[in-house]
Amino acid sequence: MSHSHKLVIKSSVSRPPTPTPTPDANKDHQDQKPSLQEINTKFIESGEKERLKELLRERLIECGWRDEMKALCRAFTRKKGRNNVTVDDLVHVITPKGRASVPDSVKAELLHKIRTFLASNAA
Amino acid sequence: MSAPNEDNTQLSSHFFGDLLDSIIVDVASECHRIAKVGLDRNLEEEEEELRLSAQARASVADPSNSGEANNKYVVDIFGQTHPPVANEIFKCMNCGRSIAAGRFAPHLEKCMGKGRKARLKVTRSSTAAQNQYSRGSPVSTYSSYTNSTSTSRLSNGTPGFAGEEYSNGTYEGEP
Numbered sequence: 669m670s671h672s673h674k675l676v677i678k679s680s681v682s683r684p685p686t687p688t689p690t691p692d693a694n695k696d697h698q699d700q701k702p703s704l705q706e707i708n709t710k711f712i713e714s715g716e717k718e719r720l721k722e723l724l725r726e727r728l729i730e731c732g733w734r735d736e737m738k739a740l741c742r743a744f745t746r747k748k749g750r751n752n753v754t755v756d757d758l759v760h761v762i763t764p765k766g767r768a769s770v771p772d773s774v775k776a777e778l779l780h781k782i783r784t785f786l787a788s789n790a791a
Numbered sequence: 792m793s794a795p796n797e798d799n800t801q802l803s804s805h806f807f808g809d810l811l812d813s814i815i816v817d818v819a820s821e822c823h824r825i826a827k828v829g830l831d832r833n834l835e836e837e838e839e840e841l842r843l844s845a846q847a848r849a850s851v852a853d854p855s856n857s858g859e860a861n862n863k864y865v866v867d868i869f870g871q872t873h874p875p876v877a878n879e880i881f882k883c884m885n886c887g888r889s890i891a892a893g894r895f896a897p898h899l900e901k902c903m904g905k906g907r908k909a910r911l912k913v914t915r916s917s918t919a920a921q922n923q924y925s926r927g928s929p930v931s932t933y934s935s936y937t938n939s940t941s942t943s944r945l946s947n948g949t950p951g952f953a954g955e956e957y958s959n960g961t962y963e964g965e966p
Binding site for chain 1: 798799803807810813819
């Protein structure tokens with residue numbers, strides 16, 4: 669999606685107008701920095717997000733992370749009682765430990781792939 | 792190009808966090824479902840059941856009961872006890888000995904196997920025998936089993952209920 673360098677105000681989207689580009693070395697006529705939203709859109713629409721999500725899911729299953737999380741959920745459910753548990757509860761139970769216990773290799777692999785994607789699609 | 796690189800790192804971490812959160816929600820939602828549906832039975836219940844089964848096992852393995860497995864007399868779900876070897880005694884048509892019902896099959900194996908390789912007809916006769924045994928009458932319906940002859944066939948057509956009639960006539964049972 670290429671913007672013109674002029675200010676374009678769209679009535680449907682409320683966001684600050686695209687800043688005028690600084691005279692830096694630019695490869696394309698595109699904006700120097702695609703917005704986060706654009707990148708995100710591209711991420712999703714190209715299917716890359718889904719692919720990477722599946723890859724991450726697979727890696728986390730392999731290394732036992734998922735089982736750990738399920739065990740945490742079970743322990744929590746046991747304490748709180750089966751009928752009092754909400755999905756929200758479980759998310760809050762898992763999130764801190766979950767984010768911290770992703771193996772470094774898995775994280776590195778995914779970050780590398782994301783960076784590759786960003787490099788070919790953004791700045 | 793340091794700025795874009797930094798941005799890139801931050802951005803990729805952002806996306807990674809996004810993916811991870813999404814997966815966390817998936818796991819949480821699945822565990823929630825399992826908890827609610829009761830598929831992964833609560834540890835409480837499991838502990839309770841373990842305790843009960845251990846209790847039952849302890850009471851069953853009473854020192855007053857001897858036996859090979861756990862008990863000599865196993866109590867089934869209707870409260871009936873069955874001796875490990877069936878009690879009723881029958882007379883083997885082949886050799887004329889009194890054999891316990893529970894030992895009948897192995898006995899027949901040896902009894903008939905020695906004479907000839909006449910194990911072909913055993914299946915038919917054993918179903919017939921079972922019919923008789925279920926009625927309680929100790930009449931065996933084997934007809935014309937002789938050790939010497941090569942033909943060891945049942946009486947033609949009689950499934951065994953008409954226990955008295957044998958077309959060949961040579962039988963060694965009590966009428």
